[in-house]
Amino acid sequence: MNAPNSFRTQPDDRGHFGAFGGRYVAETLMPLILDLEREYRAARADPSFQAEFDDLMKNYVGRPSPLYFAERLTAELRQGAEPGKGAKVYFKREELNHTGAHKINNCIGQILLARRMGKTRIIAETGAGQHGVATATVAARFGLPCTIFMGAKDVERQKPNVFRMKLLGAEVHPVTSGAETLKDAMNEAMRDWVANVHDTFYIIGTAAGPHPYPELVRDFQSVIGTEARAQMLEAEGRLPDMLIAAVGGGSNAIGLFHPFLDDADVQMIGVEAAGHGVDTGKHAASLTGGASGILHGNKTYLLQDEDGQITEAHSISAGLDYPGIGPEHSWLHEIGRVKYLPITDDQALDAFQQCCRLEGIIPALESAHALAALPEVVRSMRDDQIVLVNVSGRGDKDIFTVAEALGVEM
């Protein structure tokens, strides 16, 4: 396949990333989607919008997030490597952001758009509750009423985040349809949206959904890669050789990757959640174990059967427990610019504990999937090379899940 001149010019004007993306929504939503696209173009061209975004990023979110050399983890991984092998490992510390993950970057951007469009009510879907908390946070900050749709099972599994959202003034709407998890929460959010298009803005939590969401979420999250690029040049005088990030919908990964896509010498790995293993059927690896299809407004890789019925995803990480992936990742996968690698629950749990012990950082289980890719990658690279991992969130929310998986009573 011929490589395009640039990997950074997608999507096209109809929202397609190669064969993926697009706008597969009910007619009721189409006019609003087109409005949103127009408003987003105007906002991007408006220096005052960017200035307000930058100011909130700095003073409210706490950016830039640090670039950190993981010295002890690097030393540990080098122990198992052949002489001259074992790349240096850096972390991009998104877990230090306000609300504890990268999710807030996108929420700030979208609520500024909501205000620009004169919308007076915010809705969002959430799985583990991180995006719900980030959305409730910005809704509180801007004084807009907010309803969060969350699968009833997730409401039960993620009580601390449910309480956080309520403290922040959001209404949490437990979704009892379907499997009562993230995809059903998204279905219900779309049902609410279609009935309230006149006043409601839907803050989608990942780089997926109908165009222009995958593009605008990516752009808001690109602050991660843009910062990391400058920070790495300052720290090492050169770019990293390898980027690694976990991919559920894929917003933290695309945010890190996108500013580097045209740097031919920078390789990239997106880590998919392999759950119990891709051959067990209990996983969330849409690229490795799925096929192209249409769901939640976009064409992308999905877990589905031959008839196109969506199958349940499984991952120990609620943030990766979704049967689809953002359309830009599907494209980057097909053209081979980014390599996607499955990591199981057990591998992620090991990496989670290793990061706690060696670096004093409790990573989110999502980020632990990215960390779990390190041993093999680091040991295959020379010791003068650099790997940058996106630690997309902190793991305080996950300690109950991890304790249960390790058989520890709390």
Place this chain on the structure above:
Amino acid sequence: MTRLSPAFARAAAEHRAALVTFVTAGDGPTSAILDALVEGGADVIELGLPFTDPMADGPAIQRANLRSLGAGTRTADILKIAADFRQRHPDVPLVLMGYANTMTRPDPCTFAGRAAEAGVDGLICVDIPPEQADELQHCRAAGLDVIRLATPTTDAARLPAVLEGASGFLYYVSVAGITGLQQAAQASIEDAVTRLKAATDLPVAVGFGVRTPEQAAAIGRVADGVVVGSAIVELVEKHGPDAPQPVRAYIESLASALAGARKEIAA
């Protein structure tokens, strides 16, 4: 030409709106329910293709989708139901209604071909707006109508794009919302139908939230067709294997209301 235009023309010749009825395939005894719809006086059948994630549907049709899939319904079973229906009812138009992901499997061209072969007259795909129309381009070649949806948010500037390539009839979704919950105000329906009929020669059928014979009659005075869905699906939910009889009685009440609707005005 499919069976849709003649069906609307027959109803028009009888000075009444066509009765368009929806039922989810694979929920209850579908073939017997389809016969009950026809016997009760339905002019057009919409056969719902169940989907795991019916984003545009309210609770009644969501549950019907899950019941059907839970009973193991596959697309091939539904096409068989359609083909058998076509044997029994050579002239009654049947359209499949559902979502893009199941209507483009294994690929859009093959699906359209299989549907046409089963005697299906058209497709209504909820989440393929005109902007993604190329997904359904094979339908026309296969001889299927592509039924488009217009909504309260479809403004005058957008309407031509919705009508471009539409055939069979135009489905006016009278409320911005999901299926089966509330009904739009009669005045707003009348305004919309007038606007739509000025823009197209296609029959305009109005749906979403229509339940009672009175509501159907009121809409039938102005529209070319009235679509009833969730109320039928709820009867199937309530009566299960015994649904055909109550469904037929309900359809008769709607058909008779439509038959009389325009005469009341004339009288």
